Amino acid sequence: MGTSRCFRLAFLLGSVLMVLLIILYWDDVGALNLYPHDPHDLYPHDPHPTSPSSSTPTKPPPRDTEEQATHKPPRTTEPDRPGEGRRATPKPPGEEHPLPQVTDSSELEERWRGEEGKREEERVRQAEEKREEEGRRQEERRRRIGDMCSGNGTLEFPGKFRTFDQIPNRELNHLIVDDRHEIIYCYVPKVACTNWKRVMVVLSEGLLAPDGQPYRDPQALPPDLIHNSSLHLTFSKFWRRYGRLSRHLMRVKLQSYTKFLFVRDPFVRLISAFRNKFQQPNEDFYRQFGSVMLRRYGNGTSRVPESAAEAFKAGIQPSFSEFVRYLLDPQTEQEQPFNEHWRQVYRLCHPCQIHYDFIGTLENLEDDSDQLLRILGLEDQIKFPPSNRNRTATSWERDWFAEVPAELRRKLYSLYEPDFELFGYPKPESLLHH
Numbered sequence: 001m002g003t004s005r006c007f008r009l010a011f012l013l014g015s016v017l018m019v020l021l022i023i024l025y026w027d028d029v030g031a032l033n034l035y036p037h038d039p040h041d042l043y044p045h046d047p048h049p050t051s052p053s054s055s056t057p058t059k060p061p062p063r064d065t066e067e068q069a070t071h072k073p074p075r076t077t078e079p080d081r082p083g084e085g086r087r088a089t090p091k092p093p094g095e096e097h098p099l100p101q102v103t104d105s106s107e108l109e110e111r112w113r114g115e116e117g118k119r120e121e122e123r124v125r126q127a128e129e130k131r132e133e134e135g136r137r138q139e140e141r142r143r144r145i146g147d148m149c150s151g152n153g154t155l156e157f158p159g160k161f162r163t164f165d166q167i168p169n170r171e172l173n174h175l176i177v178d179d180r181h182e183i184i185y186c187y188v189p190k191v192a193c194t195n196w197k198r199v200m201v202v203l204s205e206g207l208l209a210p211d212g213q214p215y216r217d218p219q220a221l222p223p224d225l226i227h228n229s230s231l232h233l234t235f236s237k238f239w240r241r242y243g244r245l246s247r248h249l250m251r252v253k254l255q256s257y258t259k260f261l262f263v264r265d266p267f268v269r270l271i272s273a274f275r276n277k278f279q280q281p282n283e284d285f286y287r288q289f290g291s292v293m294l295r296r297y298g299n300g301t302s303r304v305p306e307s308a309a310e311a312f313k314a315g316i317q318p319s320f321s322e323f324v325r326y327l328l329d330p331q332t333e334q335e336q337p338f339n340e341h342w343r344q345v346y347r348l349c350h351p352c353q354i355h356y357d358f359i360g361t362l363e364n365l366e367d368d369s370d371q372l373l374r375i376l377g378l379e380d381q382i383k384f385p386p387s388n389r390n391r392t393a394t395s396w397e398r399d400w401f402a403e404v405p406a407e408l409r410r411k412l413y414s415l416y417e418p419d420f421e422l423f424g425y426p427k428p429e430s431l432l433h434h
Contacts, residue, residue: 149352172235186349260358266416272392293318
């Protein structure tokens with residue numbers, strides 16, 4: 001009896017235990033089917049978190065226990081060993097701190113734009129600095145002329161204190177007017193005046209090309225027409241056009257138009273004029289001036305040829321020293337005023353009566369020309385023609401004046417001193433005293 005009761009009690013307890021085990025088993029299976037596995041939940045005490053790619057949701061594992069084991073998320077740590085925690089799986093060399101990789105073309109383009117932007121900013125900065133320097137240089141040139149022409153200036157020269165109305169019309173023939181662009185240019189021979197006359201003709205549209213349209217390219221103009229006075233409207237022509245109103249119109253234009261001229265070292269300009277007019281056959285200049293120099297200052301033992309061709313064939317031509325003597329001879333200007341190629345700039349352009357807005361120099365011709373066209377707003381409309389590469393250089397002065405006595409050099413400097421002082425050219429001390 002006692003044995004039977006113990007058996008029944010054991011069976012009852014076993015049944016209850018089986019029921020509890022079945023309930024626990026189904027709870028675990030239900031949890032596995034209803035909720036995705038999170039690798040952090042599987043290893044709640046792992047001190048090394050898994051990579052971001054392993055945190056993405058996975059499909060629910062199958063019921064089969066074996067298959068479930070093969071689809072568990074990969075572990076990033078080794079299993080626990082007695083006496084030590086979990087260790088991270090070692091990474092290949094070089095992957096501990098990987099270098100940033102540029103894989104997006106838009107990022108490359110953005111970097112390129114950034115570098116190009118910096119370069120553009122530097123170009124703009126340099127251009128602004130150059131323009132500021134150019135502005136200061138022009139201001140200094142205008143100030144110098146103002147100081148020289150004021151009552152405080154110590155240098156005296158003819159016409160310094162006369163008014164504009166006191167200048168005869170014949171002395172205003174170097175002031176070219178372009179009404180279309182409101183420009184007045186005083187041209188100085190042997191100071192890039194040929195190219196600037198080309199520019200003025202193109203701007204005024206005063207000459208038609210063979211196709212019937214105005215010339216647009218200064219270099220395309222026929223060379224033999226550049227110096228044709230009929231192409232240029234000068235102040236000296238205003239009297240014939242406007243009569244008694246001419247002086248009033250001149251003053252109005254001088255106040256509102258942009259006025260400019262280009263200058264050059266006075267002695268170098270004289271050398272350039274001599275080379276151009278007397279070292280190559282030029283019938284007009286030989287008959288008017290060259291033959292006169294030979295008669296006045298030649299040795300008098302030979303007959304003076306009548307023509308330039310005959311003179312050059314015989315090897316007879318005036319020297320630079322004879323040219324200097326001709327300029328210094330009072331008889332020269334008693335007979336006629338200096339030719340424009342060696343007349344002083346202050347007599348051609350009257351800087352004490354006309355306040356020029358821009359003074360360029362032949363020594364800085366390209367930069368000054370670009371700056372002037374920019375000031376006039378014409379830099380995109382016209383380009384200044386290339387300059388002559390056979391230009392007379394300042395370094396030639398000593399050679400050319402070697403045959404001229406020092407006394408004549410000093411007198412020549414006195415004759416052209418106003419141009420040296422007005423336009424800031426240094427006094428050639430070594431040339432005058434050695």
